Each structure stands twice: as structure tokens, then as C-alpha cells.
Amino acid sequence: MREKLELLRELQELDGDLNARRRERAQMALELAEIDEEVARVQEMVDKLDAGVATLSGQRSDLSHDLVLEEGNVSRAEGRLPTIKTQREYVAVLKEIDTAKKMNKDIQDKIAALETELAAVNRDRDEKVAEMAAIKERVASRQEEIATAIGTCDQVLGAGDSRRDEFLAKLPTRMRKRYEMLLDRRAGVAIVEARQGVCTGCNMNLPPQLFNSLFTTKEILDCPHCNRMLYLAESC
Ligand SMILES: [Zn+2]
Structure with a gap:
């Protein structure tokens, strides 16, 4: 029985070590998960800002297209002026040109506002992209360090579990249970x-x-x- 008691003590010591290592491993895995979460959080902001840039660029492009059309209308109307015969028609075309020019001004103002907004969003996006690069650079070595440590830990745990099985096999079933x-x-x-x-x-x-x-x-x-x-x- 003394011999069994000695076995149990050794087994208990081994189990204590293995449990400590498992806790250590869980801690490292948690740190890795936290790093991944931080990277994902900033990446999400970058993606959102990218989407904002795409939307605003699309709107600007639509407005530029409208502006080209409206400018075409103005030129065409102005081209018609020399051929106009009556005063009434002349006034009507001038009014048409005036309205189209006002519309153009409106579109140009909208484009200018969009460009200001777009520049701000682009700036935010660039800042976040830089932040992302800095985070990745900061965590890269730690991620590698943890991955290596977890790999080593797993090897030790695997060997420890085998030793544990050997100990358990030497104990009578009732004592083991x-x-x-x-x-x-x-x-x-x-x-x-x-x-x-x-x-x-x-x-x-x-x-x-x-x-x-x-x-x-x-x-x-x-x-x-x-x-x-x-x-x-x-x-x-
Ligand atoms: Zn007690």
C-alpha cells in the first residue's frame, strides 16, 4: 500500500503540473483571442470607412454625369439663340438657359460638399489603415511567441497525459476511480x-x-x- 500511496503522490504532483500548464495555455489562448478581436475591431472600422468612400464616390460620379448632361443642355440652348426669330421664343430660351445654369450651380455645390465629405472620410480611412498596420506590426511577434509557446505546451501536455496513463494503469481500479x-x-x-x-x-x-x-x-x-x-x- 505504501507503494500505491507513493504512486498517488507522484500522480497528484503530475496532475498539479498539468493543470497549471492547462491554465497557462488557456491564458495564452485568451490573449491570442483578444489580439484577434482587436485586429478584427479595427478592420471592421476600415471596412466601414471603405464602404463610405465607395458610396460617396458613387454619388459624386452620378452628379458629375448629371452636370455633363445639364451643361450639354445649356450649350444646345445657347446654340439655338442666334436662330430664334421671335422675341417670345428668345425670352423662353433665355429662361430655359437660366434655369439650367441654376441647376448646374446646384449640382456643382453638391459635388463640392460631397468632395469635402469624401476628403474627411478618406482621411479617417487612411488613419485607420495606418492604425491597423501599427497594430499588426505590434502584435505580430507576440502572436508568433504565443503560437510557439502553445505548441510547446501541447507537446508537454501530450507527454504528461501519457505518463499519467502509465501511473493510472499501475493503480487498482477502485483506487483509480x-x-x-x-x-x-x-x-x-x-x-x-x-x-x-x-x-x-x-x-x-x-x-x-x-x-x-x-x-x-x-x-x-x-x-x-x-x-x-x-x-x-x-x-x-
Ligand atoms: Zn481535509
Whole structure:
């Protein structure tokens, strides 16, 4: 039984290491996810601004097209002037030209306003693109570092799991099940030291008789408070 107790202690130590590594791995994965999220957030802004630039450019292009048409109308009407015979018709064409010119002015004002807006959106877009490049440059080495560390961690975890299986295979089924059950229900700690009459798992005093039995028994004894398996500290 002493031998089994020793196995359980080694197994517990290994499980403690593996759990710490898993936590470390989860922390690194979280940092990676946060980096990805930051990149995605800025990329989303860049995409939105790109879409804004495309919309405004489209509107400007439509208005430029309208302007060309209207300018054509003005030229045609002006071309007709020398051929006009009556005063009434002359006045009517002049009015037509005047209206078309006002419309042109209106379109030109709209184009100017659009261009101001477009310049502002372009500036914002360029700023965000620069921010994006800076973020990517800043995080690239960290991303690589984490990816490498996670790769190493996975190798260690894989080797640790194999060692764990070897330990478990050496334990009797009932003991193995009990260990796994305690591990699951007692925050990853199934076997603990009894030190100076206290269970170091739950920090409760052990009944003196139980504590004394630990010195002589060949059985594995459990803490009556937290049910964890107990072993005796060498210093006791
Ligand atoms: Zn306890």
C-alpha cells in the first residue's frame, strides 16, 4: 500500500503540473483571442470607412454625369439663340438657359460638399489603415511567441497525459476511480499531506486517533472533512 500511496503522490504532483500548464495555455489562448478581436475591431472600422468612400464616390460620379448632361443642355440652348426669330421664343430660351445654369450651380455645390465629405472620410480611412498596420506590426511577434509557446505546451501536455496513463494503469481500479472522483470534486487535489494533526487540503484538524493511525497503518486513510486521501508529512 505504501507503494500505491507513493504512486498517488507522484500522480497528484503530475496532475498539479498539468493543470497549471492547462491554465497557462488557456491564458495564452485568451490573449491570442483578444489580439484577434482587436485586429478584427479595427478592420471592421476600415471596412466601414471603405464602404463610405465607395458610396460617396458613387454619388459624386452620378452628379458629375448629371452636370455633363445639364451643361450639354445649356450649350444646345445657347446654340439655338442666334436662330430664334421671335422675341417670345428668345425670352423662353433665355429662361430655359437660366434655369439650367441654376441647376448646374446646384449640382456643382453638391459635388463640392460631397468632395469635402469624401476628403474627411478618406482621411479617417487612411488613419485607420495606418492604425491597423501599427497594430499588426505590434502584435505580430507576440502572436508568433504565443503560437510557439502553445505548441510547446501541447507537446508537454501530450507527454504528461501519457505518463499519467502509465501511473493510472499501475493503480487498482477502485483506487483509480476514487482518485479521479476526488480530483473532479475537490478542485484537482485528491491526496494531501497531513501535517501536525491538520489536513492540508481543507485545513481542518484531524481526529487525533486518525492522525496517530497514519504513522502505523498500511491502509490509505481519508480526511473525514474533505474526504481527500491523506499521507504523512516527513517532518511529522
Ligand atoms: Zn481535509
